[in-house]
Amino acid sequence: MARAPVPWGVLRKPLYVQARILHMKYLFFSWLAVFVGSWIVYVEYSSYTELCRGHDCKNYICDRYRKGVIDGSACSSLCEKDTLYLGKCFTAKPNSQVYSGSWADLDAVIKCQLDDERTAAFHTPPKGTSVETFREMIYNHLKAKVGDQADLSDLATQVLSIADANRDGHISLPEARSTWALLQLNEFLLALVLQDREHTPKLLGFCGDLYIMEKIPYTPLYGITLPWILEVWIPTGLRRRMDQWFTPSWPHKAKISIGLLELVEDVFHGNFGSFLMCDVSAGTFGYNERHDFKVIDARYIVPENSFQESIRQQRCDNDEDCVYGADCVTSCDLTKHRCTTDTARPNLAKACEALKDYILRGVPSDVREELEKQLYACIALKGNTEQMEIEHSLILNNLKTLLWKKISHTKDS
Template sequence: MCVSSNPQARFSYLRVKYLFFSWLAVFVGSWVVYVQYSSYTELCRGHKCKDTICDKYRKGVIDGSACSSLCDKSTLYLGKCLSAKPNNQVYTSIWGDLEGVIKCQMEDVLHYDLGAEMEPRKEVMLFDKPTRGTSVEKFKEMVLSHLKAKVGEQANLQDLATLVLSVADSNKDGHISLPEAKSAWALLQLNEFLLMVVLQDKEHTPQLLGFCGDLYVTERVQYTTLYGVSVPWLMELLIPSGVRRSMDQWFTPSWPRKAKISIGLLEFVEDVFHGTYGNFLMCDVSAATFGYNDRHDLKVVDMRKVVPEAAFKEAMRDRRCDADEDCVYGADCRTSCDLTKRRCTPEPIRPNLAKACQALKDYLLRGAPSEIREELEKQLYSCLALKGSAEQMEMEHSLILNNLKTLLWKKISHTNDS
């Protein structure tokens, strides 16, 4: 005779099972919320940054074109947090009728000193220079010396110093006060700010709107990545890298618009090669470094890793190494290791153009018109094969860059997207 199972015992088992999985779901959910909240509070400390800046401003230590709006009138305020690292606070902003992006360095940040080791160095005291009693002439000498270390000896170094001093004069009264000078000096330690001054008249550089101390406000770029789609971090862990790359390429504009954006990137390569104030190396050519506006004009959204070639070479020449992997700055600037001297060689292995083509290859070939696809692929692979510095192969570099721009422009010049 079969004995039937006890319904009450079965019910108790199901209840325990249900309670266990409910507890597990609550635990996992709470852990996810905690991690997300902890990450947010660590990454998004903009109000602390603002409080520090405004405290310095009210004490008369610093001054700048954005100080009064940020600290007194409350017409400049922080919006959505975009920070990727705790020491570099990034927020959307509204300043009157202007939409912008606020970038603020925490007081305990690690600044990149590109004139020395190109490694993070901790500021002993923020806004400690220039000191009281420093004349404008002495401050100009400080600026000249700093710029010489960054961009190298140049005939037009005086012009660059004059440009920096004109930005430092935030109220345009023809006089640089000590608080203005302290703000300008702190900002000059930031590579992105220097680049924004150097490239302020270039189409693909976001406009500098104002500053206060080492907080500065830039033009807001509507689309902040060249391509790709954001997914929850948990999904990010589960998606294979190959599938992730394919997904990124699905979420892109139409091909003619991609071609226009790509022409913009090629033009930016021209801007930083043999520019008015020397050559600059693009040391991070990832999709997140570049964006575009609603007219599909490329804009560089993060210039912290666009470094002066002179400073890069000097820093690499002093760097000890045991292998080529030790001679890397950012994601994309590499030299080789001289094993006989245990020192990095100063010359970069790949020019900016080859790195830009690496970023554009899949982006441009996906959906390319059949009549130009073969030629486009040929030009891109010729570009990827470029080695050595652009100066060593200036003619080949210029030929490939112009051929690519011409090929793309011919295809879109008659369309509305151009």
Template sequence: TSTVLFRRSFVARFSYLHMKYLFFSWLAVFVGSWVVYVEYSSYTELCRGHECRNSIVSTTVINTEKESSMLGCVLIQLLLRSLQVYSGHWGDLQGVVKCQMEEAPHYDLGGEMEPRKEASAFNKPTKGTSVEKFREMIVGHLKAKVEDQANLADLATHVLSVADANKDGHISLPEARSTWALLQLNEFLLALVLQDREHTPKLLGFCGDLYMMEKVPNSPLYGISLPWIVEVWIPAGLRRSMDQWFTPSWPHKAKISIGLLELVEDIFHGTFGSFLMCDVSTATFGYNDRHDFKVMDARYIIPEATFQERIRQQRCDADEDCLYGTDCLTSCDLTKHRCTPEVTRPNLAKACDTLKDYILQGAPSDVSEELEKQLYACIALKGSVEQMEMEHSLILNNLKTLLWKKISHTKDS
């Protein structure tokens, strides 16, 4: 009997020690990984900050101290934040400085949606180019990006007003070259196209190929950002629950959701053509203190004309070969082994997919059933928008109306 009791006691003690050892081992791995992550992130940030500064100093755009001062370069202070976005100051204004040191991943589409840095070299326009000739260059570039639109001249005029960085009524060569380099970027182009809307942060200024946008305090759209080393230890169910803990009240979520739906509306057959949303993840969106929706990363919101021109050149053996970003998928024409130009899902379906868990959680009982019905009808949309324009507009309007009715009488509106 005593032998049996000893064995049981030994087994119990061994199990306890085993579990204790596993717990502390896991904790040590977790803490160690976190330290390595933080140290590595800081190191890469410092390197990239150095590269960004060198990029400005070495460009031919800014070649005198006077011009550098004029464009505000001396006032930029880069502070560590994330891999391509830095907090900073433009004079007395606070914002985020975006450093396009590398191109957005282009998924081997035969031609790049977002040109490499060297393609945006500061060698255009050439010395001696008149303002009128520069305007023609801008109109030609915009036409290639968004096709021929009736009011491209108005957009070109706005680009020229932005190019005059110090508002002295004269566009210098450094200002023109900076503007031309930035105009190659999807995000900068979208900020100009949506200049009168509130969905993109305001452009505060630019210097070389750095540009500063209004700071948006809350991102991602919902949930909490964690390092990948932490993510692997968290079960999917717990991760979803954690995401819901870090969300505003439901009326505020409704207002933010209306903002995303309005963005979809604005870039669908908008003033300057249609744009495709090729990464509709929560990380690309955010909101300000008034719960106004904002686009945080617009590199994958691209002109539909540009997308279609590039995707047609892509060779394919299956539909999976015709993917750009995470959300712009077309089909593969197996007779020609070329990708077709029409995306399989419209922007609205992707937006509703992102909003589903966000807006249904905590929805008032008197709207939750109808809201769920409308969202799933929205997610089910397939094919090009042109083929189902009426259904697309109906679902979009129904969703906006349903949400707006619920919050229009409250202070949250």
């Protein structure tokens, strides 16, 4: 007996139900993606508006300029002519605003401070202060920062030269107050100390404690800049590997690395005392078209003298309380609950740590073994050994010689 044909609707119904379920899943995950994406955009936008306050910075500076409190070479361009433009925000902390931008036809980096001590800085020196008294104030400030160095008088004279922003041979009270505010900043002080070297960007101008620096085209020292939406989803391990992929050729990396080693040399017992490098990360350094090494963020390169004065006043319960920046670590004296003044690692050890993966990737085979040996000896340096200075100089010279020898015959040098 023949079977009756199965109605088409009976077969079609399960397929229809499955399609409906798939459609519902698609809608659910689509809405979930929209929700998560919107949340990320909201969080990032909120962070951006909280961090990036260039408008507030400009309003504050220009208000003080119009009132005659401050003056400088960039004030008119910022507040009257609108030829100083604040572009992309690179601010990492709300009280230290950083922007790329332009000043007339110059590409520049504009930096501005927003903190509670700012107003007080613009009240010094007081009205009626003579140029000689101001010079003495500068000298004593520099002495407190870097110690009693032989060339402090020359450095104070250089500061006075910068203070005369309009080059009329006269330092006005607003110009003096702007210069005094800038002197409180570690980055400005380092730019003064190393102005005859090529490792720091040039100071182009200032207005109050807003200052304009030469823009360094390649930053950070290595890696690739990605849109923030991609940064959120890329695992840390993969991100580190990607950073290593996007680096210059090895001879160029060698030249850049020599620049960092030369910076360490310059700030270690230099003409104006020793400086501590308290953030030796790729994001604080860069290089130009000729692969000359440049410091792009010197806020955490601090005079050792002032670091010691500050850290010894810091209360602590353990060693983790005795940290400045990312890399300057001392120990806690539990009998006094105060931080000690000797850092655990010298600048050179921290620089070698930062360079290790960078310079060993792609290194020619004939220098790899020796370079690894020197780098690991460098990383092992301690900051409080009696022989540290001798070992420091020996390893520094060995590393520079090894790298120069390998690239000196090439056009990259």
